[in-house]
Amino acid sequence: xxxxxxxxxxxxxxxxxxxxxxxxxxxxxxxxxxxxxxxxxxxxxxxxxxxxxxxxxxxxxxxxxxxxxxxxxxxxxxxxxxxxxxxxxxxxxxxxxxxxxxxxxxxxxxxxxxxxxxxxxxxxxxxxxxxxxxxx
Amino acid sequence: xxxxxxxxxxxxxxxxxxxxxxxxxxxxxxxxxxxxxxxxxxxxxxxxxxxxxxxxxxxxxxxxxxxxxxxxxxxxxxxxxxxxxxxxxxxxxx
Numbered sequence: 001x002x003x004x005x006x007x008x009x010x011x012x013x014x015x016x017x018x019x020x021x022x023x024x025x026x027x028x029x030x031x032x033x034x035x036x037x038x039x040x041x042x043x044x045x046x047x048x049x050x051x052x053x054x055x056x057x058x059x060x061x062x063x064x065x066x067x068x069x070x071x072x073x074x075x076x077x078x079x080x081x082x083x084x085x086x087x088x089x090x091x092x093x094x095x096x097x098x099x100x101x102x103x104x105x106x107x108x109x110x111x112x113x114x115x116x117x118x119x120x121x122x123x124x125x126x127x128x129x130x131x132x133x134x135x136x
Numbered sequence: 137x138x139x140x141x142x143x144x145x146x147x148x149x150x151x152x153x154x155x156x157x158x159x160x161x162x163x164x165x166x167x168x169x170x171x172x173x174x175x176x177x178x179x180x181x182x183x184x185x186x187x188x189x190x191x192x193x194x195x196x197x198x199x200x201x202x203x204x205x206x207x208x209x210x211x212x213x214x215x216x217x218x219x220x221x222x223x224x225x226x227x228x229x230x
Contacts, residue, residue: 007167007171008174009225010171010175017215024203027216028217029215044184044199044218045199045216047199047200048198048199048200093221095221
C-alpha cells in the first residue's frame with residue numbers, strides 16, 4: 001500500500017496510522033523509521049492500553065539526545081488491512097512514535113519515495129522471527 | 137466498425153477520467169486538511185490531542201483524558217497524537 005507522507009511541524013514525513021489493540025484500543029500515528037532498531041512508542045500510550053510489560057524485554061536505547069532505558073512488550077496492531085503482532089518498546093517524552101526494523105520491517109518491504117512523498121509498504125506473508133523474541 | 141471502436145474508447149475515457157480526477161482532488165483536499173490540522177497541533181506544546189472529523193476535538197495532559205473527552209463528544213475512536221515537545225520548529229534526526 002502506498003501512503004502519502006503527512007505533515008509534522010510543516011514538514012512531510014512517512015507517518016502511518018496504527019491501531020493498537022488491547023482492552024482499550026487506541027488509534028495513533030507513528031513514523032516509519034528505517035534507522036530505528038526497534039519500534040518505540042510513548043509510555044503514556046502503554047499506560048492507556050493497560051498492557052503489561054514483559055520483564056524480559058528491556059533495552060538501553062541510544063539516540064542523539066542520549067541513552068534511555070525502554071521497556072518492551074508484544075502488542076497486536078492494525079496497519080492498513082493487516083493485523084500485526086508487534087514488538088514495541090516504551091519510553092517517556094518521545095518526540096514521535098517510531099516503527100523500527102525489528103519487527104515492523106519484518107512484516108513489510110518498505111520503500112520511501114522522497115520525490116512523491118510516499119511510503120510504500122508491501123506486506124510479506126513469510127517473515128523471519130524477531131531478533132528479540134529469540135532472546136526471550 | 138472504426139466508428140464503433142471510437143465510441144468505445146470515448147466511453148472508456150468518460151468512465152475513467154472523473155474517477156481519476158476525483159481521487160487526485162480528494163488527496164489534495166485531504167493533504168490541505170492535514171496541513172491545517174498540523175498547524176493547529178503545533179500550538180499545543182506537550183499536550184495530547186484527539187482528532188476526529190478532521191478537527192481537534194480534545195486536548196489534555198494524558199491519553200486517557202483526551203480519549204474520554206472525545207468519547208463524551210460522541211467520538212468513540214479518535215486519532216490520538218502528541219503535540220510538539222518544544223515551541224521551536226525543529227527537524228527530527230531520530
